[in-house]
Amino acid sequence: MQHPGDGGDDRAWTPGPQPPTPAKLWGGRFASGASPDAEAFTASIRFDHRLWPYDVIGSAAHCRMLARQRIISATDAGQILAGLAKVADELRDGALDLSPSWEDVHTRVEGRLREIVGEPAARLHTARSRNDQVALDLRMFARDALLDELDAVIAVERALLTLAGNHIETVMPGYTHLQRAQPVTFAHHLLAYVEMFARDAERLLDCYRRTDVMPLGSGALAGVGYAIDRDYTARLLCFSSISANSIDAVSDRDFVVEHLAALALAAAHLSRFAEELVLWSSAEFGFIDIDEAFTTGSSIMPQKKNPDVAELVRGKAGRAYGNLIAVLTVLKGLPLAYNRDLQEDKEALFDGVDTATGCLRILASTVQAMRPRTDRLATAAEADFATATDYADYLAKRGLPFREAHAVVGKLVRECETRGCALSDLSLDELRRASELFGADVVGLAARAAVANRDVPGGAAPRRVAAAHAEAEARLEWLSGEVARRRDQLLALDRLLTDPLEEP
Ligand code: ARG
Numbered sequence: 001m002q003h004p005g006d007g008g009d010d011r012a013w014t015p016g017p018q019p020p021t022p023a024k025l026w027g028g029r030f031a032s033g034a035s036p037d038a039e040a041f042t043a044s045i046r047f048d049h050r051l052w053p054y055d056v057i058g059s060a061a062h063c064r065m066l067a068r069q070r071i072i073s074a075t076d077a078g079q080i081l082a083g084l085a086k087v088a089d090e091l092r093d094g095a096l097d098l099s100p101s102w103e104d105v106h107t108r109v110e111g112r113l114r115e116i117v118g119e120p121a122a123r124l125h126t127a128r129s130r131n132d133q134v135a136l137d138l139r140m141f142a143r144d145a146l147l148d149e150l151d152a153v154i155a156v157e158r159a160l161l162t163l164a165g166n167h168i169e170t171v172m173p174g175y176t177h178l179q180r181a182q183p184v185t186f187a188h189h190l191l192a193y194v195e196m197f198a199r200d201a202e203r204l205l206d207c208y209r210r211t212d213v214m215p216l217g218s219g220a221l222a223g224v225g226y227a228i229d230r231d232y233t234a235r236l237l238c239f240s241s242i243s244a245n246s247i248d249a250v251s252d253r254d255f256v257v258e259h260l261a262a263l264a265l266a267a268a269h270l271s272r273f274a275e276e277l278v279l280w281s282s283a284e285f286g287f288i289d290i291d292e293a294f295t296t297g298s299s300i301m302p303q304k305k306n307p308d309v310a311e312l313v314r315g316k317a318g319r320a321y322g323n324l325i326a327v328l329t330v331l332k333g334l335p336l337a338y339n340r341d342l343q344e345d346k347e348a349l350f351d352g353v354d355t356a357t358g359c360l361r362i363l364a365s366t367v368q369a370m371r372p373r374t375d376r377l378a379t380a381a382e383a384d385f386a387t388a389t390d391y392a393d394y395l396a397k398r399g400l401p402f403r404e405a406h407a408v409v410g411k412l413v414r415e416c417e418t419r420g421c422a423l424s425d426l427s428l429d430e431l432r433r434a435s436e437l438f439g440a441d442v443v444g445l446a447a448r449a450a451v452a453n454r455d456v457p458g459g460a461a462p463r464r465v466a467a468a469h470a471e472a473e474a475r476l477e478w479l480s481g482e483v484a485r486r487r488d489q490l491l492a493l494d495r496l497l498t499d500p501l502e503e504p
Helices: 023-029 036-042 045-068 074-092 105-117 119-123 130-165 186-211 230-236 246-251 254-280 308-315 317-331 340-368 374-382 388-397 402-419 428-434 447-453 462-497
Strands: 171-176 179-185
Touching (some): 045 074, 045 105, 045 340, 074 105, 105 119, 130 254, 130 340, 130 462, 179 374, 186 254, 186 462, 388 402
Protein backbone atom coordinates (compact mmCIF):
# COMPACT_ATOMS: atom_id res chain seq x y z
CA MET A 1 0.00 0.00 0.00
CA GLN A 2 1.31 3.39 -1.00
CA HIS A 3 1.11 6.35 1.33
CA PRO A 4 -0.65 9.19 -0.40
CA GLY A 5 1.14 11.65 -2.54
CA ASP A 6 3.93 14.02 -1.75
CA GLY A 7 2.37 14.42 1.66
CA GLY A 8 2.73 17.39 3.91
CA ASP A 9 -0.29 18.85 2.22
CA ASP A 10 -1.99 20.18 5.28
CA ARG A 11 -5.30 19.91 3.58
CA ALA A 12 -7.47 22.84 4.53
CA TRP A 13 -10.83 22.02 5.95
CA THR A 14 -13.42 21.90 3.20
CA PRO A 15 -16.98 22.42 4.36
CA GLY A 16 -19.29 19.52 3.56
CA PRO A 17 -22.43 17.91 4.91
CA GLN A 18 -22.21 18.13 8.70
CA PRO A 19 -21.29 14.77 10.23
CA PRO A 20 -22.52 13.67 13.64
CA THR A 21 -20.11 15.12 16.15
CA PRO A 22 -17.26 12.71 16.88
CA ALA A 23 -18.03 12.89 20.58
CA LYS A 24 -20.89 10.52 19.78
CA LEU A 25 -18.32 7.76 19.18
CA TRP A 26 -17.55 7.61 22.89
CA GLY A 27 -19.37 10.56 24.38
CA GLY A 28 -21.03 8.97 27.42
CA ARG A 29 -18.69 10.49 29.98
CA PHE A 30 -19.02 14.09 28.80
CA ALA A 31 -21.84 16.53 29.31
CA SER A 32 -20.71 19.18 26.85
CA GLY A 33 -17.23 18.36 25.53
CA ALA A 34 -14.03 20.31 24.91
CA SER A 35 -13.96 24.04 24.21
CA PRO A 36 -13.42 24.90 20.55
CA ASP A 37 -9.96 26.20 21.44
CA ALA A 38 -8.98 22.99 23.23
CA GLU A 39 -10.46 20.96 20.39
CA ALA A 40 -8.42 22.85 17.81
CA PHE A 41 -5.31 22.68 19.99
CA THR A 42 -5.44 18.95 20.56
CA ALA A 43 -6.67 17.85 17.13
CA SER A 44 -4.18 16.07 14.90
CA ILE A 45 -6.34 15.48 11.85
CA ARG A 46 -4.74 18.48 10.11
CA PHE A 47 -1.65 16.33 9.61
CA ASP A 48 -2.50 12.74 10.56
CA HIS A 49 -5.13 12.46 7.80
CA ARG A 50 -2.11 11.24 5.89
CA LEU A 51 -2.34 7.99 7.83
CA TRP A 52 -5.78 7.13 6.47
CA PRO A 53 -4.72 4.30 4.13
CA TYR A 54 -3.08 2.54 7.05
CA ASP A 55 -5.96 3.23 9.40
CA VAL A 56 -8.40 1.70 6.92
CA ILE A 57 -6.28 -1.37 6.12
CA GLY A 58 -5.31 -1.87 9.77
CA SER A 59 -9.00 -1.71 10.68
CA ALA A 60 -9.84 -4.24 7.97
CA ALA A 61 -7.27 -6.68 9.37
CA HIS A 62 -8.54 -6.15 12.92
CA CYS A 63 -12.12 -6.75 11.75
CA ARG A 64 -11.14 -9.98 9.97
CA MET A 65 -9.39 -11.22 13.07
CA LEU A 66 -12.40 -10.39 15.28
CA ALA A 67 -14.67 -12.35 12.94
CA ARG A 68 -12.33 -15.32 12.72
CA GLN A 69 -12.20 -15.47 16.52
CA ARG A 70 -16.02 -15.19 16.63
CA ILE A 71 -15.76 -11.97 18.63
CA ILE A 72 -17.99 -10.31 16.04
CA SER A 73 -20.28 -12.02 13.53
CA ALA A 74 -19.32 -12.68 9.91
CA THR A 75 -22.29 -10.58 8.80
CA ASP A 76 -21.13 -7.59 10.80
CA ALA A 77 -17.57 -8.06 9.57
CA GLY A 78 -18.72 -8.19 5.95
CA GLN A 79 -20.58 -4.92 6.38
CA ILE A 80 -17.63 -3.29 8.12
CA LEU A 81 -15.25 -4.29 5.31
CA ALA A 82 -17.59 -2.99 2.61
CA GLY A 83 -17.99 0.22 4.59
CA LEU A 84 -14.24 0.63 5.01
CA ALA A 85 -13.78 0.22 1.25
CA LYS A 86 -16.28 3.03 0.72
CA VAL A 87 -14.57 5.27 3.30
CA ALA A 88 -11.27 4.63 1.50
CA ASP A 89 -12.79 5.67 -1.82
CA GLU A 90 -14.16 8.85 -0.31
CA LEU A 91 -10.86 9.72 1.32
CA ARG A 92 -8.98 9.02 -1.89
CA ASP A 93 -11.33 11.38 -3.73
CA GLY A 94 -10.88 14.05 -1.07
CA ALA A 95 -14.61 13.89 -0.45
CA LEU A 96 -14.47 13.77 3.36
CA ASP A 97 -14.46 16.75 5.63
CA LEU A 98 -11.35 16.81 7.79
CA SER A 99 -12.30 19.55 10.23
CA PRO A 100 -10.61 19.63 13.65
CA SER A 101 -13.87 18.59 15.35
CA TRP A 102 -12.99 15.10 14.11
CA GLU A 103 -9.89 15.21 16.30
CA ASP A 104 -7.85 12.64 14.43
CA VAL A 105 -7.83 10.29 11.46
CA HIS A 106 -8.97 7.32 13.57
CA THR A 107 -12.15 9.02 14.74
CA ARG A 108 -12.77 10.30 11.24
CA VAL A 109 -12.56 6.89 9.62
CA GLU A 110 -14.68 5.23 12.30
CA GLY A 111 -17.18 8.11 12.34
CA ARG A 112 -17.76 7.88 8.61
CA LEU A 113 -18.00 4.10 8.83
CA ARG A 114 -20.72 4.54 11.44
CA GLU A 115 -22.67 6.72 9.03
CA ILE A 116 -22.34 4.24 6.20
CA VAL A 117 -23.01 0.89 7.89
CA GLY A 118 -24.64 1.86 11.19
CA GLU A 119 -24.53 -0.39 14.26
CA PRO A 120 -22.00 -3.02 13.09
CA ALA A 121 -19.41 -0.25 12.80
CA ALA A 122 -19.67 0.30 16.53
CA ARG A 123 -18.25 -3.22 17.03
CA LEU A 124 -15.04 -2.53 15.12
CA HIS A 125 -13.30 -0.93 18.08
CA THR A 126 -13.80 -4.06 20.22
CA ALA A 127 -10.44 -5.18 21.66
CA ARG A 128 -8.67 -2.11 20.31
CA SER A 129 -7.61 1.29 21.63
CA ARG A 130 -6.49 4.32 19.69
CA ASN A 131 -3.19 3.86 21.49
CA ASP A 132 -2.34 0.59 19.77
CA GLN A 133 -4.17 1.76 16.65
CA VAL A 134 -2.02 4.85 16.17
CA ALA A 135 1.12 2.85 16.87
CA LEU A 136 0.05 0.41 14.16
CA ASP A 137 -0.80 3.12 11.63
CA LEU A 138 2.49 4.91 12.17
CA ARG A 139 4.51 1.72 11.82
CA MET A 140 2.70 0.91 8.59
CA PHE A 141 3.35 4.41 7.29
CA ALA A 142 7.00 4.14 8.30
CA ARG A 143 7.43 0.82 6.46
CA ASP A 144 6.20 2.36 3.21
CA ALA A 145 8.28 5.46 3.81
CA LEU A 146 11.43 3.41 4.40
CA LEU A 147 10.90 1.64 1.08
CA ASP A 148 10.40 5.00 -0.67
CA GLU A 149 13.57 6.29 0.91
CA LEU A 150 15.46 3.16 -0.05
CA ASP A 151 14.27 3.52 -3.63
CA ALA A 152 15.46 7.11 -3.61
CA VAL A 153 18.85 6.14 -2.17
CA ILE A 154 19.12 3.46 -4.85
CA ALA A 155 18.40 6.08 -7.53
CA VAL A 156 21.21 8.29 -6.22
CA GLU A 157 23.61 5.35 -6.07
CA ARG A 158 22.65 4.32 -9.61
CA ALA A 159 23.26 7.83 -10.94
CA LEU A 160 26.64 7.99 -9.21
CA LEU A 161 27.64 4.54 -10.44
CA THR A 162 26.69 5.34 -14.03
CA LEU A 163 28.74 8.52 -13.97
CA ALA A 164 31.63 6.83 -12.19
CA GLY A 165 31.61 3.99 -14.72
CA ASN A 166 32.51 6.48 -17.45
CA HIS A 167 35.36 8.04 -15.48
CA ILE A 168 37.39 5.22 -13.98
CA GLU A 169 40.50 6.71 -15.61
CA THR A 170 39.64 10.40 -15.33
CA VAL A 171 42.23 11.93 -13.03
CA MET A 172 41.45 14.77 -10.67
CA PRO A 173 43.08 16.18 -7.57
CA GLY A 174 42.06 14.64 -4.28
CA TYR A 175 41.95 17.03 -1.34
CA THR A 176 42.75 17.28 2.32
CA HIS A 177 42.12 20.57 4.12
CA LEU A 178 40.62 21.64 0.76
CA GLN A 179 44.22 21.79 -0.53
CA ARG A 180 45.25 19.64 -3.45
CA ALA A 181 46.76 16.54 -1.90
CA GLN A 182 47.20 13.55 -4.21
CA PRO A 183 45.72 12.65 -7.58
CA VAL A 184 42.70 10.39 -7.56
CA THR A 185 40.12 9.60 -10.21
CA PHE A 186 36.70 11.13 -10.63
CA ALA A 187 35.19 7.66 -10.25
CA HIS A 188 37.05 7.05 -7.00
CA HIS A 189 35.76 10.31 -5.55
CA LEU A 190 32.16 9.53 -6.60
CA LEU A 191 32.42 6.02 -5.21
CA ALA A 192 33.24 7.51 -1.81
CA TYR A 193 29.68 8.86 -1.80
CA VAL A 194 28.34 5.53 -3.03
CA GLU A 195 29.82 3.98 0.11
CA MET A 196 28.13 6.58 2.33
CA PHE A 197 24.77 6.06 0.67
CA ALA A 198 25.18 2.29 0.84
CA ARG A 199 25.60 2.60 4.62
CA ASP A 200 22.51 4.81 4.72
CA ALA A 201 20.59 2.14 2.87
CA GLU A 202 21.82 -0.50 5.32
CA ARG A 203 20.64 1.62 8.23
CA LEU A 204 17.21 2.14 6.64
CA LEU A 205 16.85 -1.56 5.98
CA ASP A 206 17.90 -2.33 9.54
CA CYS A 207 15.38 0.20 10.82
CA TYR A 208 12.74 -1.56 8.71
CA ARG A 209 13.31 -4.69 10.76
CA ARG A 210 12.44 -2.99 14.04
CA THR A 211 9.60 -0.99 12.49
CA ASP A 212 8.07 -4.20 11.17
CA VAL A 213 6.61 -5.22 14.55
CA MET A 214 2.83 -5.39 15.02
CA PRO A 215 1.54 -3.57 18.15
CA LEU A 216 -2.21 -4.20 17.77
CA GLY A 217 -3.67 -6.17 20.67
CA SER A 218 -1.84 -4.06 23.24
CA GLY A 219 -5.05 -2.12 23.77
CA ALA A 220 -4.76 1.06 25.79
CA LEU A 221 -1.70 -0.30 27.59
CA ALA A 222 -2.42 -3.64 29.29
CA GLY A 223 -3.56 -5.89 26.46
CA VAL A 224 -7.21 -6.73 25.86
CA GLY A 225 -9.72 -9.06 27.53
CA TYR A 226 -10.77 -10.98 24.43
CA ALA A 227 -9.46 -14.16 22.85
CA ILE A 228 -7.83 -12.30 19.95
CA ASP A 229 -5.23 -13.79 17.62
CA ARG A 230 -2.43 -11.27 17.29
CA ASP A 231 -0.33 -13.51 15.07
CA TYR A 232 -3.18 -13.75 12.59
CA THR A 233 -3.52 -9.94 12.43
CA ALA A 234 0.23 -9.65 12.01
CA ARG A 235 0.19 -12.18 9.16
CA LEU A 236 -2.63 -10.33 7.40
CA LEU A 237 -0.72 -7.05 7.63
CA CYS A 238 2.59 -8.66 6.61
CA PHE A 239 4.35 -7.90 9.88
CA SER A 240 7.29 -10.15 10.71
CA SER A 241 6.55 -10.27 14.44
CA ILE A 242 4.28 -8.98 17.18
CA SER A 243 5.30 -6.68 20.03
CA ALA A 244 6.26 -8.45 23.26
CA ASN A 245 5.05 -5.99 25.90
CA SER A 246 1.80 -4.05 25.69
CA ILE A 247 3.05 -1.12 27.78
CA ASP A 248 6.12 -0.73 25.62
CA ALA A 249 4.17 -1.22 22.40
CA VAL A 250 1.88 1.79 22.92
CA SER A 251 4.61 4.12 24.15
CA ASP A 252 7.53 3.05 21.99
CA ARG A 253 8.59 5.49 19.29
CA ASP A 254 12.16 4.19 18.95
CA PHE A 255 11.32 3.23 15.40
CA VAL A 256 10.60 6.89 14.67
CA VAL A 257 13.80 8.06 16.31
CA GLU A 258 16.05 5.60 14.53
CA HIS A 259 14.28 6.32 11.26
CA LEU A 260 14.93 10.04 11.70
CA ALA A 261 18.48 9.34 12.86
CA ALA A 262 19.18 7.34 9.71
CA LEU A 263 17.71 10.18 7.65
CA ALA A 264 19.72 12.77 9.56
CA LEU A 265 22.96 10.99 8.74
CA ALA A 266 21.87 10.58 5.12
CA ALA A 267 21.16 14.31 5.12
CA ALA A 268 24.72 14.92 6.32
CA HIS A 269 26.02 12.89 3.38
CA LEU A 270 23.72 14.66 0.96
CA SER A 271 24.85 17.97 2.34
CA ARG A 272 28.53 17.13 1.88
CA PHE A 273 27.97 16.04 -1.69
CA ALA A 274 25.84 19.10 -2.41
CA GLU A 275 28.63 21.31 -1.06
CA GLU A 276 31.09 19.71 -3.47
CA LEU A 277 28.70 20.31 -6.36
CA VAL A 278 28.53 23.98 -5.36
CA LEU A 279 32.32 24.21 -5.17
CA TRP A 280 32.99 22.20 -8.31
CA SER A 281 30.53 24.19 -10.42
CA SER A 282 32.11 27.52 -9.38
CA ALA A 283 34.46 29.34 -11.79
CA GLU A 284 37.22 28.85 -9.20
CA PHE A 285 37.09 25.06 -9.57
CA GLY A 286 35.31 24.65 -12.90
CA PHE A 287 35.28 20.87 -12.43
CA ILE A 288 31.68 20.21 -13.49
CA ASP A 289 28.80 21.71 -15.39
CA ILE A 290 25.49 21.40 -13.60
CA ASP A 291 22.70 21.14 -16.14
CA GLU A 292 20.73 24.37 -16.22
CA ALA A 293 17.60 22.41 -15.35
CA PHE A 294 18.99 22.26 -11.81
CA THR A 295 20.12 25.86 -11.53
CA THR A 296 18.39 29.22 -11.32
CA GLY A 297 19.13 32.72 -12.54
CA SER A 298 19.61 35.90 -10.59
CA SER A 299 17.01 38.66 -10.52
CA ILE A 300 19.69 41.31 -10.94
CA MET A 301 22.84 39.70 -12.42
CA PRO A 302 22.07 38.50 -15.94
CA GLN A 303 25.11 36.25 -16.17
CA LYS A 304 24.35 34.13 -13.09
CA LYS A 305 23.60 30.42 -13.13
CA ASN A 306 23.28 29.48 -9.48
CA PRO A 307 23.40 25.94 -8.08
CA ASP A 308 20.29 26.48 -5.96
CA VAL A 309 19.19 22.85 -6.00
CA ALA A 310 22.50 21.76 -4.50
CA GLU A 311 22.43 24.63 -2.01
CA LEU A 312 18.97 23.67 -0.80
CA VAL A 313 19.94 20.02 -0.46
CA ARG A 314 22.89 21.26 1.61
CA GLY A 315 20.60 23.45 3.70
CA LYS A 316 17.88 20.90 4.34
CA ALA A 317 20.18 18.96 6.64
CA GLY A 318 19.07 21.50 9.23
CA ARG A 319 15.48 20.29 9.02
CA ALA A 320 16.57 16.68 9.13
CA TYR A 321 18.54 17.19 12.34
CA GLY A 322 15.73 19.31 13.79
CA ASN A 323 13.16 16.56 13.29
CA LEU A 324 15.37 14.02 15.05
CA ILE A 325 16.03 16.30 18.00
CA ALA A 326 12.32 17.18 18.21
CA VAL A 327 11.22 13.56 18.67
CA LEU A 328 14.08 12.68 21.01
CA THR A 329 13.08 15.63 23.16
CA VAL A 330 9.40 14.66 23.16
CA LEU A 331 10.34 11.21 24.45
CA LYS A 332 12.71 12.39 27.15
CA GLY A 333 11.24 11.91 30.60
CA LEU A 334 7.84 10.63 29.39
CA PRO A 335 6.33 8.26 31.94
CA LEU A 336 4.87 5.01 30.63
CA ALA A 337 2.69 4.31 28.82
CA TYR A 338 0.83 6.37 26.20
CA ASN A 339 0.84 10.14 26.68
CA ARG A 340 -0.63 12.65 24.30
CA ASP A 341 2.84 14.15 23.86
CA LEU A 342 3.41 11.23 21.50
CA GLN A 343 1.14 12.89 18.96
CA GLU A 344 4.09 15.21 18.32
CA ASP A 345 5.94 12.35 16.61
CA LYS A 346 4.00 12.60 13.37
CA GLU A 347 4.83 15.97 11.87
CA ALA A 348 8.50 15.40 12.54
CA LEU A 349 8.41 11.99 10.88
CA PHE A 350 6.34 13.19 7.92
CA ASP A 351 8.62 16.17 7.36
CA GLY A 352 11.70 14.01 7.79
CA VAL A 353 10.43 11.54 5.20
CA ASP A 354 9.39 14.23 2.71
CA THR A 355 12.62 16.17 3.11
CA ALA A 356 14.84 13.14 2.67
CA THR A 357 13.03 11.64 -0.31
CA GLY A 358 12.80 15.09 -1.92
CA CYS A 359 16.54 15.69 -1.55
CA LEU A 360 17.50 12.22 -2.72
CA ARG A 361 15.27 12.32 -5.80
CA ILE A 362 16.37 15.76 -6.99
CA LEU A 363 20.00 14.89 -6.38
CA ALA A 364 19.70 11.71 -8.44
CA SER A 365 18.42 13.76 -11.39
CA THR A 366 21.09 16.40 -10.85
CA VAL A 367 23.83 13.78 -10.97
CA GLN A 368 22.32 12.16 -14.06
CA ALA A 369 22.53 15.46 -15.89
CA MET A 370 25.89 16.78 -14.66
CA ARG A 371 29.02 16.75 -16.82
CA PRO A 372 32.58 16.67 -15.49
CA ARG A 373 35.09 18.93 -17.29
CA THR A 374 37.78 16.33 -17.71
CA ASP A 375 40.34 18.78 -19.14
CA ARG A 376 40.09 21.01 -16.08
CA LEU A 377 40.22 17.99 -13.77
CA ALA A 378 43.35 16.70 -15.50
CA THR A 379 45.12 20.06 -15.38
CA ALA A 380 44.30 20.47 -11.70
CA ALA A 381 45.53 16.93 -10.98
CA GLU A 382 48.98 17.80 -12.36
CA ALA A 383 49.27 21.15 -10.62
CA ASP A 384 50.39 22.11 -7.11
CA PHE A 385 52.77 19.22 -6.55
CA ALA A 386 49.99 16.67 -6.15
CA THR A 387 52.49 13.94 -7.13
CA ALA A 388 55.06 14.89 -4.44
CA THR A 389 54.24 11.84 -2.32
CA ASP A 390 55.04 9.65 -5.32
CA TYR A 391 58.51 11.17 -5.63
CA ALA A 392 59.09 10.44 -1.95
CA ASP A 393 57.72 6.90 -2.40
CA TYR A 394 60.13 6.45 -5.32
CA LEU A 395 63.11 7.20 -3.08
CA ALA A 396 61.75 5.12 -0.21
CA LYS A 397 61.34 2.13 -2.52
CA ARG A 398 65.04 2.52 -3.38
CA GLY A 399 66.04 2.29 0.25
CA LEU A 400 65.92 5.81 1.61
CA PRO A 401 63.92 5.94 4.88
CA PHE A 402 60.56 7.52 4.08
CA ARG A 403 61.03 10.44 6.49
CA GLU A 404 64.29 11.37 4.71
CA ALA A 405 62.70 10.93 1.31
CA HIS A 406 59.92 13.25 2.48
CA ALA A 407 62.51 15.91 3.37
CA VAL A 408 64.35 15.56 0.04
CA VAL A 409 61.16 16.04 -1.96
CA GLY A 410 60.05 18.86 0.35
CA LYS A 411 63.21 20.73 -0.58
CA LEU A 412 62.62 20.05 -4.28
CA VAL A 413 59.09 21.43 -3.96
CA ARG A 414 60.46 24.60 -2.36
CA GLU A 415 62.97 24.93 -5.19
CA CYS A 416 60.27 24.45 -7.83
CA GLU A 417 58.12 27.03 -6.12
CA THR A 418 60.84 29.68 -6.33
CA ARG A 419 61.49 28.78 -9.95
CA GLY A 420 57.81 28.60 -10.77
CA CYS A 421 57.88 25.09 -12.24
CA ALA A 422 56.40 21.66 -11.53
CA LEU A 423 58.21 18.57 -10.19
CA SER A 424 57.62 16.93 -13.54
CA ASP A 425 59.60 19.75 -15.21
CA LEU A 426 62.79 18.78 -13.37
CA SER A 427 65.48 17.04 -15.42
CA LEU A 428 67.23 13.90 -14.26
CA ASP A 429 70.33 15.96 -13.39
CA GLU A 430 68.32 18.33 -11.28
CA LEU A 431 66.65 15.45 -9.48
CA ARG A 432 69.96 13.67 -8.94
CA ARG A 433 71.40 16.75 -7.31
CA ALA A 434 68.77 16.23 -4.61
CA SER A 435 69.26 12.45 -4.42
CA GLU A 436 71.43 9.98 -6.27
CA LEU A 437 68.60 7.46 -6.02
CA PHE A 438 66.47 9.21 -8.62
CA GLY A 439 66.45 7.43 -11.98
CA ALA A 440 65.28 8.29 -15.48
CA ASP A 441 61.95 6.51 -14.96
CA VAL A 442 60.73 9.14 -12.49
CA VAL A 443 61.27 12.15 -14.75
CA GLY A 444 57.97 13.75 -15.77
CA LEU A 445 55.91 11.55 -13.43
CA ALA A 446 52.27 12.24 -14.29
CA ALA A 447 49.13 12.14 -12.19
CA ARG A 448 47.93 9.10 -14.13
CA ALA A 449 51.00 7.12 -13.02
CA ALA A 450 50.59 8.33 -9.46
CA VAL A 451 47.01 7.08 -9.43
CA ALA A 452 47.97 3.71 -10.92
CA ASN A 453 50.51 3.37 -8.09
CA ARG A 454 47.78 3.30 -5.43
CA ASP A 455 47.09 -0.30 -6.27
CA VAL A 456 45.68 -1.54 -2.97
CA PRO A 457 42.16 -2.70 -2.12
CA GLY A 458 40.11 0.47 -1.64
CA GLY A 459 42.76 2.56 -3.42
CA ALA A 460 42.52 4.93 -6.37
CA ALA A 461 44.21 2.72 -9.00
CA PRO A 462 41.78 2.30 -11.90
CA ARG A 463 41.79 -1.48 -11.70
CA ARG A 464 40.87 -1.30 -8.01
CA VAL A 465 38.21 1.32 -8.70
CA ALA A 466 36.75 -0.84 -11.46
CA ALA A 467 36.52 -3.75 -9.01
CA ALA A 468 34.91 -1.55 -6.35
CA HIS A 469 32.48 -0.29 -8.97
CA ALA A 470 31.45 -3.81 -9.92
CA GLU A 471 31.02 -4.74 -6.27
CA ALA A 472 28.89 -1.68 -5.60
CA GLU A 473 26.68 -2.54 -8.57
CA ALA A 474 26.15 -6.08 -7.34
CA ARG A 475 25.32 -4.80 -3.86
CA LEU A 476 22.80 -2.39 -5.36
CA GLU A 477 21.15 -5.18 -7.35
CA TRP A 478 20.71 -7.16 -4.16
CA LEU A 479 19.26 -4.13 -2.36
CA SER A 480 16.78 -3.37 -5.16
CA GLY A 481 15.58 -6.96 -4.93
CA GLU A 482 15.07 -6.68 -1.17
CA VAL A 483 13.10 -3.46 -1.54
CA ALA A 484 10.98 -4.77 -4.42
CA ARG A 485 10.12 -7.94 -2.50
CA ARG A 486 8.88 -5.95 0.50
CA ARG A 487 7.08 -3.47 -1.72
CA ASP A 488 5.11 -6.24 -3.45
CA GLN A 489 3.99 -7.59 -0.07
CA LEU A 490 2.79 -4.21 1.10
CA LEU A 491 1.04 -3.38 -2.16
CA ALA A 492 -1.02 -6.56 -1.78
CA LEU A 493 -2.48 -5.34 1.53
CA ASP A 494 -5.28 -3.51 -0.30
CA ARG A 495 -6.85 -6.93 -0.82
CA LEU A 496 -7.82 -6.96 2.86
CA LEU A 497 -10.74 -4.71 1.91
CA THR A 498 -12.14 -7.03 -0.74
CA ASP A 499 -10.99 -10.64 -0.23
CA PRO A 500 -13.65 -13.02 1.12
CA LEU A 501 -13.58 -13.53 4.89
CA GLU A 502 -11.69 -16.54 6.19
CA GLU A 503 -13.77 -19.16 7.99
CA PRO A 504 -13.45 -19.05 11.79
N1 ARG B 1 -4.02 11.43 17.75
C1 ARG B 1 -3.48 10.59 18.75
C2 ARG B 1 -1.96 10.47 18.57
O1 ARG B 1 -1.50 10.78 17.56
C3 ARG B 1 -4.10 9.24 18.66
C4 ARG B 1 -4.08 8.48 19.94
C5 ARG B 1 -5.03 9.10 20.90
N2 ARG B 1 -5.05 8.40 22.12
C6 ARG B 1 -5.49 8.97 23.26
N3 ARG B 1 -5.46 8.25 24.33
N4 ARG B 1 -5.91 10.20 23.30
O2 ARG B 1 -1.25 10.09 19.47
